[in-house]
Amino acid sequence: MNEAGGLAALGLHGQIAVFTSAVLFVIGAIGVLMRRNVIMVFMCIELMLTAGNVALVAFSRAHGIEGHIMVFFVMAVAAAEAAVGLAIIVAIFRHYGVVDLDRFRLLRW
Amino acid sequence: MNLYEPVFPSLILALPLVGAVVNGMGAFLWKDNKIIPSVVGPGVLVAAFALTALNTVLFWRMGAHDPSVTGLWTWIESGDLRVAIDLQLDQLSLLMCMVITGVGSLIHVYSVGYMKSDPGFSRYFAYLNLFVFFMLILVLGASFPVMFVGWEGVGLCSYLLIGFWYENREYASAGKKAFIVNRIGDAGFLVAMFLLFGAFGTLDFIPIMEAAPGSLAYGGLLVTGITLLLFAGCTGKSAQIPLFTWLPDAMAGPTPVSALIHAATMVTAGVYLVARSSVLFALSPVAQTTVAVVGAATALFAGTIAIKQYDIKKILAYSTISQLGYMFVAVGVGAFTAGVFHLMTHAFFKALLFLGAGAVIHGVAHAWNHGDEGNQGAADTPWAGDPNDVRNHGGLRKFMPLTWVFMWVATLAIAGVFPFAGFFSKDEIVWYAGVMGNPAVWAVSLSAAILTAVYMTRMMMLCFHGNNRTFGGGSGGGLHEAPPVMWVPLAVLAVLSLVGGWVNIPSSLPLPDIHILGDWLHPVFAQAEAVAEAHGAHHEYVSPVGGGEALWAGISTLLAIAAVIAGFLWLRGSRSRAAELAQPAGGVSGFLHGKWYIDELYDRVVVGPLQAIWRVCWTIVDDGIIDRAVNGAGQAVRVLGWVGGQLQTGRVTAYLLVFMLGAALVLGILT
Amino acid sequence: MSALAGFYQGHWILTALVALPLVGAAACLLVREFQAKHVALAVSTAALLLSLPLFWTFDVAEAGFQNAVSMEWIPGWGVSYAVGIDGISILMVLLTTFIMPLAVAGSFSYIQKRQRAFYAMLLLLETGMVGVFVALDLFLFFVFWEIMLVPMYFLIGIWGGGRRVYSAVKFFLYTSAGSLLMLVAILALAGVNQGQTGEWSFAYADLLQTELGRTAQMWLFAGFAVAFLVKVPVFPFHTWLPDAHVDAPTAGSVVLAGVLLKMGVYGLLRYGMPLFPEAATDPTVLTVLLVLGLVGVIYAAWVAAVQPDAKKLIAYTSVAHLGFVMIGVFGLTRQGIEGGILQMVNHGVSTGALFLLVGMLYERRHTREIADFGGLAKVMPLFATALVVVALSSIGLPGTNGFVGEFLILLGTFQTRPWIAAIATTGVIFAACYMLPMVQRILFNRLDRDENRVLPDMNLREKLVMAPLLVMIVLVGVLPGPFLVRTQASTEALLVRISRDAPAAVDSQAEPGGELPPLAGEPGGSRP
Secondary structure, eight states: OOOOHHHHHHHHHHHHHHHHHHHHHHHHHHHHHHBHHHHHHHHHHHHHHHHHHHHHHHHHHHHHTTTHHHHHHHHHHHHHHHHHHHHHHHHHHHSSSOBBBGOOTTOOO | OOOOSSSSSHHHHHHHHHHHHHHHHHHSSTOOOOHHHHHHHHHHHHHHHHHHHHHHHHHHHHOSSSOEEEEEEEEEETTTEEEEEEEEEHHHHHHHHHHHHHHHHHHHHHHHTTTTOTTHHHHHHHHHHHHHHHHHHHHHHBBBHHHHHHHHHHHHHHHHHHHTTSHHHHHHHHHHHHHHHHHHHHHHHHEEEEEEEHHHSSSHHHHHHHHHHSSSOOOOOHHHHHHHHHHHHHHTTTTTTTTTTTHHHHGGGGGGHIIIIIIGGGGGHHHHHHHHHHHHHHHOOHHHHHHHHHHHHHHHHHHHHHOOOOOOOHHHHHHHHHHHHHHHHHHHHTOOHHHHHHHHHHHHHHHHHHHHHHHHHHHHHHHHHHSSOOOOTTSTTTTTOOTBGGGGGOOGTOOOHHHHHHHHHHHHHHHTTTTTTHHHHHHHHHHHHHHSSSHHHHHOOOOOOHHHHHHHHHHHHHHHHHOTTTTSSSSTTOOOEEEEHHEEEEEEHHHHHGGGGGBBTOOOOOEEEBHHHHHHHHHHHHHHHHHHHTTTTOSSSSSSSSSOOHHHHHHHHHHHHHHHHHHHHHHSSSHHHHHHHSSOSSSHHHHHGGGHHHHHHIIIIIIHHHHHHHHHIIIIIIIIIIIIHHHHHHHHHHHHHHHTTOOOOOOOOHHHHHHHHHHHHHHHHHO | OOHHHHHHHSSEEEEHHHHHHEEEEHHHHHOGGGGGHHHHHHHHHHHHHHHHHHHHSSOOOSSOEEEEEHHHHHHGEEEEEEEEEETHHHHHHHHHHHHHHHHHHHHTTOSSSSSHHHHHHHHHHHHOOOOOHBBBBHHHHHHHHHHHHHHHHHHHHHHHOHHHHHHHHHHHHHHHHHHHHHHHHHHHHHHHHHHHHHSOOOBHHTTTTTTOOOOHHHHHHHHHHHHHHHHHOOSSSSSHHHHHHSSOOHHHHHHIIIIIIHHHHHHHHHHHHHHHHHHHHHHHHHHHHHHHHHHHHHHHHHHTTSSSSSHHHHHHHHHHHHHHHHHHHHTTTTTHHHHHHHHHHHHHHHHHHHHHHHHHHHHHHHHHHHGGGOOOOOOOHHHHHHHHHHHHHTTTEEEHHHHHHHHHHHHHHHHOHHHHHHHHHTTHHHHHHHHHHHHHHHHHSOOOOHHHHHOOOOOOOHHHHHHHHHHHHHHHHHHHHHHHHHHHHHHHHHHHHHHHOOOOGGGOOOOHHHHHHOOOOOOSSOOO
């Protein structure tokens, strides 16, 4: 697939939206990797999801309505995820008194 | 022509088995009842004896020659192997049955008195009946495997009866030793059976003996292998060099057991086996020579040990080994009838000797338990309190006159003094050893005969003559004759020891010409004799140094009488007797008293190293090498896992970084 | 009888034997704690009664499979539910159903914790064991083979003693490592078969038709053999066994020795030899297997002789006994194989009985050290009688079952491999060297410990558990015919099958020959 040709079909506004989404995603990804506070990591994950949503909307200019539909799904899932994730964070905080990611190494065998 | 139909042959076997079962149940259910075992135990034996006698008489009366085989059921059948539980009644097995049930009956009756106060009374009779059952299977079985059932079965009963008083560690160990040593020989017996099956495709006696002269090469490797392996079994069961060490230890059992199992019947099973396989042995001169040489060596060797023993039962045990050696000399040189003849007479006089010794032991122990005086024998001696030790006997003639007389009858019989039973049978063996064997075997047999007279006289002198030492030199108060239930069997055996030899008298002697036994057994050994003759065995009937049978019979009986008289005179003097009673310190007498230290030798050379190897196998090979290798394999996997585990930091961000890099990589590859 | 026979021709009986314990296991979990053992006993006894008529309805002349059925299970992969019994497996199935009620009844007072789970595990084990013996589809076989491991792992790991977790893990890993190689071999075999026929099938009957080259046979045989040799266990793969036995509860040891150890040799007879006849009759392979068996017979007896722990001693005797079985089977003679199959039954009965007896001691004294006993014949005469009889059976005294098996094995193998059999015969000496000292040190000698003075003799339940075993010991010893005859047709068929490829190595009729001189005439028949 010709990438430039794909993007060209979106038009200028579309291209701006896609680039915005890419920037947002990278910011989110860097945040997830760099931040140690669980809340911040969580927010960054949300940011990545939002970036995804933006991209979906942008691409739907060229590919039809499905992108918009997907966005609603993602938002619903994100909301559910936020509910569960925040609950876990609260539980962790209650248990350990901190929400520092570097302190939790239970995944290590 | 065979008109003979056996009368309930399986009942002969079934009776002792029923007795064993009843008494075995009694050992649990009516433990304290002494009447039932007293009736059932000897009762089944007497009934079996009557039935055997009936069959023998019928066999005789009908002039039957061919064996009669009664099939019971097919035991093992696989491929072309077929082993049936068949009973073979012929001249040899009937004679053996007569001895087993006859002497067995007497010993059972005697046991009622001897074991009267033992808490294991019923158990004792269960074992004893079971022994007779297996012994009868041994002699009645019509094939090698069925014989082997009896062969190992009597070993089991021997094990149980030697360790009858199992609370004594030494006794229990003696039983175990007997079983294990016997098993060494039994392994040879087993391999011999495998060879026989390979050669004949059957294990039944009759077809094998019929086919053997035609199909096995005379003196060939195969027949020599078979017979030597069979003889290995015999050395175990009949206590010959090198497997004889268990028999003296086996004296730990009750004395009637020693009389029945370790003198009269079981230990002669090896002789029976050689006689039963006479055709095979006749085909292998090497095996025959081996049998004769081992027999002669054992006869002499055991005699030298017997001369310096003090335990009355040990003296008799070594005497038994020596006499069994004689029987092997006979069957080894091909004089099968003489071997079986001595087997029979030996059963009479050796059973008598053991039962007499039992009466003495019983009397001494009883006197100690109930006597007025407290000290048991000479205090501060190693033998204080041991009723078996002749140093605690002496002068018993006064207290036990009947036993004394019977024991002298047996002693003269075993010494080979005319006209007692042993004279005829032993003389025949020595004679044939010279005629058919070689001069060395003959000379050894002759000297062992003199030794026999010497050690038996010594035993009699120390036990019955001189002054009594039972209570440390005081009067022998409390000692008295055995009850009738014990001495009546002794009397019967004494009569048999007196006249038992008159069934087979060498024709060269100036005596009535009686060949009952020789004629009776002739059909059994005819084939073996034919084989020997066909291969050029031709015998000059002169001894190796000249002289005919009558002359040498006279010489040997004179030698025996001389030895008896010399021993009598020697130990009559109180000084020489005192010297003989002292514990042997060293030198030749110490060496003989120590039984040539063969037990110690075996412990050092065989048992000790083997156990060391076993330990090495366990701790070093098994735990140290094999299991460590197995666990090492497990450890190796664990180490591998640990190395892999080091990649896992447990930090979520690290995982995410790897994840994202991976995702980018995948995307990069895909696009 | 004929009505019953017709009723029993169906395959339902085998399926029921597999399913019944499984249902029972579920039932055990559902009932109350103290009822579990009664449910387990009832179910295992029902399975025994259900299987018993098979002994009589079995057609001894038929070499093929009886009560057989084959149904589709996973058609896409060619996996079928195929079961059936023949002369090789019938005695094994009956042995399993015979041992199980005794193992259950022997645990009544031994198991005090988590009884429901315990009895459920035992019954699950029975399903696996019966399944292994009746399965005629290699996939199905493998499923049962692995199912068996799980309950055994828990039996040792939860209800065991000593280093129970170590032993359980060792048992599990060791045997499953072997099975994985077998799984690979099964898949490879099915693959080759698919290449030849164009269809996937794991059915035993189909795989028997696969044509394999010599090299392929060697590799696949090796894959099967590793799994089976570990299971037997053959020296030097035996070290899991003493650990597992020592730490297992009584019932675990009984089942392990009684049934599980038979699966190795059974697998070799059922799969290893017929599927890869060329490999299994290769002289080098045979020599290696026979020598390993021989080393097992002698070496294990030696190690057993110096064990201070009664259970460990008996565990090593199992290695020695199974060594005998190996020698018999790979002697490739009628007598050897039939004796081997019979000896497996004998070993199950005798060694199972030994473990039950040692378990009785353990329940009373909480020790298995032989040195802690002595003189027990005085206080426990019935127990002593039973132990002596069982010990004698274990060392192969004529008149007991052990002799018949050993005799046939040694006699058969002697005809093809005389030296191996002759050396193995010395094993009967060493058998006496390990068993009699143990008997003496437990039962005889002085009763010198106060704790031992008050030991009660066997109670009614224990008597009832031992009685069938003792009856079997004497019955097979005196009248082995009915047992042997059931193995004959299948043994002969097996020998015919493998001798097609290697007639030289097989001695199906045990004709006298070799270095022995030829016989004149026909000995054997004539008898007055």
